[in-house]
Amino acid sequence: MTNIVILTGAGISAESGIATFRSSTPRWDDRALEALCSAEGFAADRYKAHDLYDARRAQLAQVEPNAAHLALARLERHWQRENRGEFTLITQNIDNLHERAGSRQVLHMHGELDAARCESCHRSFPWSGSLAVREDCPACDEPALRPDVVLFGEAPYHRQRSEELSARANLFIAIGTSATVHPAAGLVKHARSNRAITMEVNLRHSDSPDFRRFFEGPATREVPALVDYLTIESGAEG
Ligand code: BV8
Numbered sequence: 001m002t003n004i005v006i007l008t009g010a011g012i013s014a015e016s017g018i019a020t021f022r023s024s025t026p027r028w029d030d031r032a033l034e035a036l037c038s039a040e041g042f043a044a045d046r047y048k049a050h051d052l053y054d055a056r057r058a059q060l061a062q063v064e065p066n067a068a069h070l071a072l073a074r075l076e077r078h079w080q081r082e083n084r085g086e087f088t089l090i091t092q093n094i095d096n097l098h099e100r101a102g103s104r105q106v107l108h109m110h111g112e113l114d115a116a117r118c119e120s121c122h123r124s125f126p127w128s129g130s131l132a133v134r135e136d137c138p139a140c141d142e143p144a145l146r147p148d149v150v151l152f153g154e155a156p157y158h159r160q161r162s163e164e165l166s167a168r169a170n171l172f173i174a175i176g177t178s179a180t181v182h183p184a185a186g187l188v189k190h191a192r193s194n195r196a197i198t199m200e201v202n203l204r205h206s207d208s209p210d211f212r213r214f215f216e217g218p219a220t221r222e223v224p225a226l227v228d229y230l231t232i233e234s235g236a237e238g
Contacts, residue, residue, distance in 0.1 A: 001085035004230075005169040006072060007187055008091045008098070011176020011202060012219045016063045018095055022178050038152040046133045046146075053147040054130040057113050060095060068175065068219035069101035071227040076103055078231045088165045090158070092177060092184050094149050107158040109184050111149035120144040159183055166190035173199045173226070176219050179206035201226065 010020035035041035116127035120142035134143035172191035
């Protein structure tokens with residue numbers, strides 16, 4: 001049995017047209033924008049923050065999953081059908097491209113763009129349109145809805161489960177992440193504590209010293225090839 005944990009970052013969605021945060025054409029090319037993604041910055045300028053997330057949510061309708069997203073969904077189906085071990089997909093991304101590619105179990109550590117959360121009753125709701133600053137909660141009627149995303153200084157979702165699953169991994173693959181945001185960037189260390197094989201797919205090496213194999217190139221080329229190897233190697237189509 002081989003337990004696989006996949007961690008994706010903004011780079012896997014870059015070829016779908018969604019800007020990354022810190023690479024060549026970064027989303028955060030100005031500090032003001034990055035500040036908005038902190039709890040303090042969000043509270044200081046909610047109107048601008050809501051506009052930022054409204055624009056990103058609207059973009060979701062204009063983009064499609066790419067070959068890397070589709071390959072990971074194929075790997076999940078294969079791993080489960082052939083009973084090869086646990087398959088876990090953890091993403092730092094708030095887009096819905098993994099789900100639209102067919103991935104069924106996705107742990108969004110930083111939340112989801114197409115969801116809104118009530119700061120009063122803490123329930124979360126699917127949300128596809130724009131979200132007003134004082135939008136009423138459908139459950140408790142309080143005007144307290146916000147984008148259901150995890151900002152800097154806020155507790156990530158699924159942290160304990162992600163760390164437990166990484167500590168059971170035999171194969172840990174990071175795809176399209178600069179490995180700068182914690183605790184997501186620390187998951188590979190949990191995998192290494194289990195003597196897992198650690199790989200990263202990226203255009204360039206990330207900051208993490210914990211990856212033993214590096215597949216250099218765009219995710220839409222490297223991920224399908226890696227999935228072919230992992231599925232054909234077992235003698236069955238993905
Ligand atoms: C937490 C919001 C504790 C959603 C994001 C002070 C106070 C509190 C915490 C901290 C602090 N100082 C440091 C921290 C920890 C902090 C942190 O890590 N800061 C870093 C910057 C130093 N972390 C936090 O604050 C986290 N919370 O620790 O809480 C706590 C505990 C209990 C109770 C209360 C609090 C919260 C982290 C989440 C922050 N939210 N975004 C959104 O708007 O999206 S982070 C943001 O960065 C995105 O979510 C993004 O996903 C994430 C990581 O970036 P990457 O995905 O790696 O993207 P990046 O652009 O960096 O890199 C892209 C990579 O792809 C590049 O390597 C590039 O080469 C590659 N690439 C590009 N194209 C391709 C490609 N690869 C392959 N193919 C291609 N085609």
